[in-house]
Amino acid sequence: xxxxxxxxxxxxxxxxxxxxxxxxxxxxxxxxxxxxxxxxxxxxxxxxxxxxxxxxxxxxxxxxxxxxxxxxxxxxxxxxxxxxxxxxxxxxxxxxxxxxxxxxxxxxxxxxxxxxxxxxxxxxxxxxxxxxxxxxxxxxxxxxxxxxxxxxxxxxxxxxxxxxxxxxxxxxxxxxxxxxxxxxxxxxxxxxxxxxxxxxxxxxxxxxxxxxxxxxxxxxxxxxxxxxxxxxxxxxxxxxxxxxxxxxxxxxxxxxxxxxxxxxxxxxxxxxxxxxxxxxxxxxxxxxxxxxxxxxxxxxxxxxxxxxxxxxxxxxxxxxxxxxxxxxxxxxxxxxxxxxxxxxxxxxxxxxxxxxxxxxxxxxxxxxxxxxxxxxxxxxxxxxxxxxxxxxxxxxxxxxxxxxxxxxxxxx
Amino acid sequence: xxxxxxxxxxxxxxxxxxxxxxxxxxxxxxxxxxxxxxxxxxxxxxxxxxxxxxxxxxxxxxxxxxxxxxxxxxxxxxxxxxxxxxxxxxxxxxxxxxxxxxxxxxxxxxxxxxxxxxxxxxxxxxxxxxxxxxxxxxxxxxxxxxxxxxxxxxxxxxxxxxxxxxxxxxxxxxxxxxxxxxxxxxxxxxxxxxxxxxxxxxxxxxxxxxxxxxxxxxxxxxxxxxxxxxxxxxxxxxxxxxxxxxxxxxxxxxxxxxxxxxxxxxxxxxxxxxxxxxxxxxxxxxxxxxxxxxxxxxxxxxxxxxxxxxxxxxxxxxxxxxxxxxxxxxxxxxxxxxxxxxxxxxxxxxxxxxxxxxxxxxxxxxxxxxxxxxxxxxxxxxxxxxxxxxxxxxxxxxxxxxxxxxxxxxxx
Numbered sequence: 001x002x003x004x005x006x007x008x009x010x011x012x013x014x015x016x017x018x019x020x021x022x023x024x025x026x027x028x029x030x031x032x033x034x035x036x037x038x039x040x041x042x043x044x045x046x047x048x049x050x051x052x053x054x055x056x057x058x059x060x061x062x063x064x065x066x067x068x069x070x071x072x073x074x075x076x077x078x079x080x081x082x083x084x085x086x087x088x089x090x091x092x093x094x095x096x097x098x099x100x101x102x103x104x105x106x107x108x109x110x111x112x113x114x115x116x117x118x119x120x121x122x123x124x125x126x127x128x129x130x131x132x133x134x135x136x137x138x139x140x141x142x143x144x145x146x147x148x149x150x151x152x153x154x155x156x157x158x159x160x161x162x163x164x165x166x167x168x169x170x171x172x173x174x175x176x177x178x179x180x181x182x183x184x185x186x187x188x189x190x191x192x193x194x195x196x197x198x199x200x201x202x203x204x205x206x207x208x209x210x211x212x213x214x215x216x217x218x219x220x221x222x223x224x225x226x227x228x229x230x231x232x233x234x235x236x237x238x239x240x241x242x243x244x245x246x247x248x249x250x251x252x253x254x255x256x257x258x259x260x261x262x263x264x265x266x267x268x269x270x271x272x273x274x275x276x277x278x279x280x281x282x283x284x285x286x287x288x289x290x291x292x293x294x295x296x297x298x299x300x301x302x303x304x305x306x307x308x309x310x311x312x313x314x315x316x317x318x319x320x321x322x323x324x325x326x327x328x329x330x331x332x333x334x335x336x337x338x339x340x341x342x343x344x345x346x347x348x349x350x351x352x353x354x355x356x357x358x359x360x361x362x363x364x365x366x367x368x369x370x371x372x373x374x375x376x377x378x379x380x381x382x383x384x385x386x387x388x389x390x391x392x393x394x395x396x397x398x399x400x401x402x403x404x405x406x407x408x409x410x411x412x
Numbered sequence: 413x414x415x416x417x418x419x420x421x422x423x424x425x426x427x428x429x430x431x432x433x434x435x436x437x438x439x440x441x442x443x444x445x446x447x448x449x450x451x452x453x454x455x456x457x458x459x460x461x462x463x464x465x466x467x468x469x470x471x472x473x474x475x476x477x478x479x480x481x482x483x484x485x486x487x488x489x490x491x492x493x494x495x496x497x498x499x500x501x502x503x504x505x506x507x508x509x510x511x512x513x514x515x516x517x518x519x520x521x522x523x524x525x526x527x528x529x530x531x532x533x534x535x536x537x538x539x540x541x542x543x544x545x546x547x548x549x550x551x552x553x554x555x556x557x558x559x560x561x562x563x564x565x566x567x568x569x570x571x572x573x574x575x576x577x578x579x580x581x582x583x584x585x586x587x588x589x590x591x592x593x594x595x596x597x598x599x600x601x602x603x604x605x606x607x608x609x610x611x612x613x614x615x616x617x618x619x620x621x622x623x624x625x626x627x628x629x630x631x632x633x634x635x636x637x638x639x640x641x642x643x644x645x646x647x648x649x650x651x652x653x654x655x656x657x658x659x660x661x662x663x664x665x666x667x668x669x670x671x672x673x674x675x676x677x678x679x680x681x682x683x684x685x686x687x688x689x690x691x692x693x694x695x696x697x698x699x700x701x702x703x704x705x706x707x708x709x710x711x712x713x714x715x716x717x718x719x720x721x722x723x724x725x726x727x728x729x730x731x732x733x734x735x736x737x738x739x740x741x742x743x744x745x746x747x748x749x750x751x752x753x754x755x756x757x758x759x760x761x762x763x764x765x766x767x768x769x770x771x772x773x774x775x776x777x778x779x780x781x782x783x784x785x786x787x788x789x790x791x792x793x794x795x796x797x798x799x800x801x802x803x804x805x806x807x808x809x810x811x812x813x814x815x816x817x818x819x820x821x822x823x824x
Contacts, residue, residue, distance in 0.1 A: 006454075012624045014449045015440030015592075017633060018430060023454070027428030037426045039461070042435070042452035049451070056468070073606040074613060075622065107798065112603045127542060133803055154623075210429055221429065235649060249792075276695075276716070282702025283688075283695035288718040290694025293770055295718070302716025303724065304688070304698040310713045310756070314726075342721070358705055391705060 001176050004030045005061035006040040007053045009068035009078055010152055014044045022067045022150075022157055028159065031223075033169050034178045035063055045069050050081035054147065062145050063169060065161075068152030069206065070135035078149050082138050083122035085147070090120040096127055097199055100134045109345040117256040128164040133157045137164065178225050181240050185218040185250045186259060186404045193218050200339040207239040215396045217259070220247075252407055260288040266410045267298035267348075274406065275344035276302040277315055277336040278355040279327065280370060285399040301344035305336065315339030328353050330371050330382045337375035346409070349375045350402050354385075356394045370398040374405045381405065413588050413637070415440045417473035418452040419465045421480035421490055422564055426456045434479045434562075434569055445581055446637075447475055455760040457481050462493035464571050466559065473556050475584060476513065477577070480564030482547035490561050495534035497559070502532040508539055512546050517706045526533050540576040544568045549576065558584060591644040591650050597630040597662045598671060598816045605630050608658055619651040629671070632663075664819055671815040672700040678822045679710035679760075686818065687756035688714040689727055689748040691739065692766040692782060697811040713756035717748065727751030738777065740765050742794045745783035753787050760822070761787045762814050768803045779809045782810040786817045793817065 006026055012018040015060035020042065027037045038060045039051040048160045050069070057064040069078030082091045097119035104111040118134050121127045128148075133156045133311030138149040148165055185193060193211055200209050207224035220243055244251055253262045267274060276286050276299070286302035289295055303314050308327055311317040317335040325331040337351030354370025360365035368387045373380055383405060387397040420666050424430040432454065441451045450472045453465040462481070468591035469476040479506030479805055481490030495502045497634045516523040530546050533539045540560075550561040560577055562569045572761035575687040597605060602625045606613060619636035630654055656663055665674045679686060688698050688711070698714035701707055713724050720739055722728040731748040735744040749763030766782025773779035780799045785792055795817060 008452075011622055012633070013436070014439055014452065015443055015632070015633070015635075016436040016441075016449075017594075017622075018624060019436045024425070024431045027426055029428075031427055037428075038456070039465075040420075040426065040452075040454035044450070053451075072603045073623065085490040107800075109601075112607050114603050114606055155801060179556065210424075210427075278695075281691075281699075282707070283698030283714055283716065286695030286718075287693075290716070290718060291770075291804070295694070300717075300719025301722045302695055302718065303726075304702075304714025304716070305712075306698075306702060306708055306714065307712025314713065314715075314755075323529070339518070343726075356705075387648050392703070 002035055002062040002172060003009050003038045003060060004035040004065065005057035007050070007057050007064060008040060008042040009045060009066060009095065009132075010170070011044045013042055013068070022152065023155055025064050025154070025158065026065055026067070026161065028072075028240055029166070030063070030065070030169075030179060032180045033166070033178050035169060035172075037061075045075045045077055047077045047081045047084060050078060051085045054081070054085045057220065058145055058387040063172065064145065064147045065165070066149045066410050067157055070118070070137070070149060070151045072112070072118050072134065074256060075311035078118065079122070079138065081144065082125065082140065082147070083147055086122050086124065086140055088123040091123050092116070092120050093127060094119075094185040096121065097135055099129075099136075103134050114117055130160055132159055132161075139165070139168070145268070164250070176225060176227070177229040177232040178223065179229070179236040180224075181222045181236045181248075182256070183220045183222070183240060183243055183251050184253050185220065186216060186245055186252050186256060186400065188218075189249050190218055194221075196275055202241070202245075207235050209239065209243070211382065215393065222305070251407065257409060259293070259400055261292050262404050263407050263410075264292045264295055264298060266407065268294070269397065270410060272347040273298045273300065273344070275300075275340040275346035275349040277340035277349065278302070278304050279306060279311070279336070279352060279353045280356045281352050281395050281399045282306060283401075284350060284395055285350065285402055288399055288403065291292065301340065301346065303340060311336060315343065323369055326365065328355055328369060328371065330373075330384065333373040333382055334375065334380050337380065339371040341375050345369055347376060348406060350406060352398055352402055354394070354398055356389060356391045356398075368394050370394070370401075372398065372402045372405060374402070374409055381409070413694050414447055414474040414476040414478065414584065415450045415472060415593060416447040417450055417469035419452045419462070419469050419476060419478035420452060421457060421462055421478060423456045423487065425454055425480070434564065434566055437566070437570065438477055438479070438573065441578070442475070442477070442551075442581075443592065444591060445578070446590045447581065448590070449473075457487045457489055457616060459489045459493045459496060462490060463497045466493070470555065470559070471558055472761045475581065475791065476557065476559045476737045477573075479545075480561070480570050482549070482561060482563045484524070484530050484532070484546065486526075491529065491534070491550065493534055494552065494559070494561055496538065498534050498536065498552055500535040503821045504528070504532050505539060506531075508533065508548055511548075515546050516600075525709065540572055542568055542572055544571055551580070553576070560795070572674040586638055588639065589641040589644040591641070591648040593634045594649045594666060594668070595632045595634070595655055595659075595663050596665050596669060597632065598628060598661055598664050598812065599662050601821055602630060605632075609612065612654070612658075619647050621655070621678050622652065627805065628812050648680075661820065670700070670703070671812055671819060673704050674806075675815050675819050675822070676701065676707055676710060678819065680706070684759040684822065685710045685712065685756070686757035687761040689752035689761065689762060689763045690714070691718060691723070691748070692768045693764050693807050693811045693814075694718060696807055697764060697814055698764065700811055708803065711806040713752065715752060727755065740767055740777050740781060740783065741757060742783050742785075742796065745785040745788065745794055746792050749785040749787035749792065759788060760818060762789065762818060764810055764814055766797075766806070766810055768806045768810075770803060780806050782806070784810065784817060786814070786821055793821070
C-alpha cells in the first residue's frame with residue numbers, strides 16, 4: 001500500500017495563530033483514496049526548513065502534499081524551497097503571468113509588482129491552476145515520488161486538490177481499496193451513540209466505525225477496506241444499512257449533508273415553504289437555511305426580532321403575553337412562529353426565543369434555556385431546551401435543534 | 413534563544429478525524445514564554461514512529477512537548493516510546509497506581525485491568541499529575557534537553573501544561589522576552605498591505621511583522637523580542653503605533669476583535685441603533701452583529717427578505733422599482749435600508765442585495781455582485797461590490813464589507 005505525507009508550511013501555524021485544518025482535510029481525502037498519511041511535518045516559512053521537511057516526508061511516503069507559503073509576499077518561500085529541493089531554478093511562465101494579471105484586471109485593479117513571483121515555477125515542475133486566487137500550485141516528480149504544493153487558504157487548497165491533484169492520485173493509489181461513508185445523526189449525545197453501537201465500534205473490525213461530534217451533530221464514519229473497489233463499496237454499504245437500522249430517525253443524512261440541506265430538500269420535494277422568526281439565534285437559523293443554493297424556492301421571509309418592540313410590531317406577538325409570560329417562554333415562541341407563518345403565508349414557521357448568555361440568566365430562566373416552536377396549519381409544537389456551553393454553542397445548538405424539529409415534522 | 417518542538421501523536425489526527433488544536437495551543441503558550449516552536453511532527457500511534465519523531469524534534473529544539481497516546485488502551489504507546497527513546501524500562505509506580513485506583517473508586521467503578529499501564533513511567537523520568545483524568549504525564553531529560561509527554565485530551569493537556577510544565581519552562585526559557593500584538597485591517601487585499609508594509613515586513617527585523625488573511629480580514633502580527641518584558645512591551649507598542657500611522661482607517665481593531673464587535677462598541681458608545689435588511693446574506697449579517705453579548709442595546713430589528721414579496725411587503729420596497737431596476741440593484745439596496753430604518757426607528761440601517769451564486773448570475777449581473785447601502789438621517793451611501801470565491805465567501809465578504817462601511821460611517 002502506498003503512503004502519503006503532509007508538509008504544512010507557515011509561521012502563523014507554528015506561532016499558534018492559525019489552527020491547521022488543511023492537514024486534517026488532506027488526511028481524510030488521502031485516506032479515502034487508499035493513501036494513508038504516515039506523517040505530517042509542520043515548519044515555518046524558511047527555505048531550508050521546508051527543504052528538510054520535504055526530504056523527511058519523501059523518506060516516509062510516495063506522495064507528499066505541502067500547503068502554504070505560495071502567496072505574493074516576501075515571507076512566502078515555498079516556491080523557492082521546491083526549486084531548491086529539486087535542484088533547479090525558478091522560471092517565470094508567461095501564461096501564468098497573464099492569468100495573475102487578468103485576475104487583477106477583472107477586478108479593475110493594477111497588479112502589484114509583488115504578485116509577479118506567483119507566475120514563477122521550478123523548471124521541470126507543472127503549475128496547477130488556481131481558480132479562486134492568484135497563487136498557482138506546483139506538482140513535481142522527484143526520485144519517482146510525487147511532490148505537490150498547494151495554497152494555504154483552505155478554499156483555494158480544497159478546490160485545487162479536488163480538480164488537479166485528486167485525479168492524478170487515483171492513478172498512483174495502491175491496490176487496496178478504501179471506501180469511506182458517513183452518516184450524520186442529530187438528537188442524542190455521543191455516549192448514547194457509542195452505547196448503541198456497542199461492539200460495532202471495536203477497533204480492528206472491518207468496516208471500521210468511527211464517530212465524531214460537532215455542535216451536536218454526530219458523524220458516523222464507516223471505513224471499509226478490501227481487495228477491490230466493488231468489494232469495499234459493498235462492505236461499506238452493508239455497514240451503512242446496519243447503522244440505518246440501528247439508529248433510524250436519528251440519522252438525518254449522509255456524507256457532508258447539513259441539517260439545513262436535508263430540511264431544504266424535504267421542503268422543495270413537498271413544494272412547501274418555511275418562515276423564520278428568531279430572537280436569541282439572531283439570524284443564524286436563516287443563515288443556515290440559506291447556505292444552500294436555491295433556498296429561495298422554500299424560504300422568502302425571515303425576521304430577527306431581537307427586541308420586544310420588533311416581536312410585537314413585526315410579528316404581532318401580543319404585548320401583554322410578553323409581560324405575562326416573559327419574552328423567553330413557550331407562549332412567545334409560539335406567537336412568534338404563528339405570526340411569521342401568517343405574515344409570510346408559509347406552510348411552516350419556526351419561532352425561537354431563549355437566553356444565549358453569558359448574562360441575562362435568572363434562576364427560573366437560566367442561560368441556555370431556549371423555546372423552539374414549529375408551527376403549521378395542523379399543529380404548533382414547542383420544545384423547551386436547555387443547552388450548555390458558551391454563547392456560540394447555545395446559539396448553534398438552538399438553530400440546529402430547530403432544523404431537526406422541522407425535519408422530523410416533514411418526514412419524507 | 414532556546415527553541416521548542418512539538419510531537420503530536422494519534423492515528424485519529426493522521427486520519428483527519430481530529431483537528432490538532434493542541435499543537436496551536438502549545439505553540440502560542442511556548443511562544444509567549446520566549447520558546448518559539450521551530451517544528452511540529454505528527455505521527456500515528458506506533459512506537460518506532462514516535463521514537464523517530466522525538467529524535468528529529470530533539471535535533472531542532474531544547475524543549476520537546478509531545479501530546480497524545482497516554483490512554484489505557486492497546487493503541488496508546490507513547491509511554492513505551494518514551495522508554496525506548498530514553499533507552500530504559502517502564503516501571504510501575506505504586507503511588508500512581510493508587511491514584512488511578514482512587515479515580516475509579518471515587519466514581520464507584522472497578523478499575524479496568526487495562527488502566528494499570530497508566531501507572532507505568534520510564535525509569536528516571538518524572539510523572540506529572542493529572543487532575544482531570546487517569547493518564548499521568550511524563551517529564552524526562554535526555555542530552556541536556558527536556559522531553560515532556562502530555563495527554564491528548566485538550567482539557568487534560570492544558571491543565572497539566574499549566575500546572576506542571578509551564579513553571580518548569582519559565583526557568584529553562586531564555587532570558588529573552590517575547591510580546592505578540594495583533595492589529596486587524598479591512599478594506600484592501602493582502603498584497604496591497606504587504607506593499608504598504610514594504611521593508612517593515614522583512615524577516616530578521618525586530619519586531620517581526622507577519623500578516624495573515626481570513627475572509628478579507630487581514631491580521632498583522634507584531635512579534636517583539638527583547639532582553640526583558642518591559643523592553644519587549646515597549647518595542648511591540650512602537651511597532652503597533654508605526655502600523656497605525658501607516659494604515660490609518662484600514663485598521664479596525666486590535667487582538668481578536670471582530671468587525672461586528674467594533675461596530676457594536678461604536679454604536680453603544682454613541683447610543684445609536686442599527687436595523688438590518690438582508691437578501692443574499694440571508695441572516696448572516698444579523699448573526700454576526702448578535703455574536704456579541706449585549707447586542708440588544710443597539711440592535712432590535714432585522715429582516716431576511718429573501719424573496720421580492722418580502723422586500724415589498726415587509727420593507728415597503730416599491731414593486732415597480734424591483735421591476736424596473738431588478739432586485740439586485742443600487743436602488744433596491746437603498747430602498748431596503750430606508751424601509752428598515754423607518755420601520756425600526758433606528759439611527760442607521762444596512763440593506764444588502766446581491767447574487768451569492770453559484771447560479772443566478774447573468775452577464776450584466778454576475779455571481780458575486782452585491783449592493784450594500786448604509787442609510788442614516790444624513791445620507792444614503794451605496795457601494796457596488798464584486799466579490800470572488802464560492803457562495804460562502806461571497807456571503808461572508810458581503811456581510812463583512814457592510815459592517816466595515818458602517819464602521820467608517822460611525823467613526824469614534
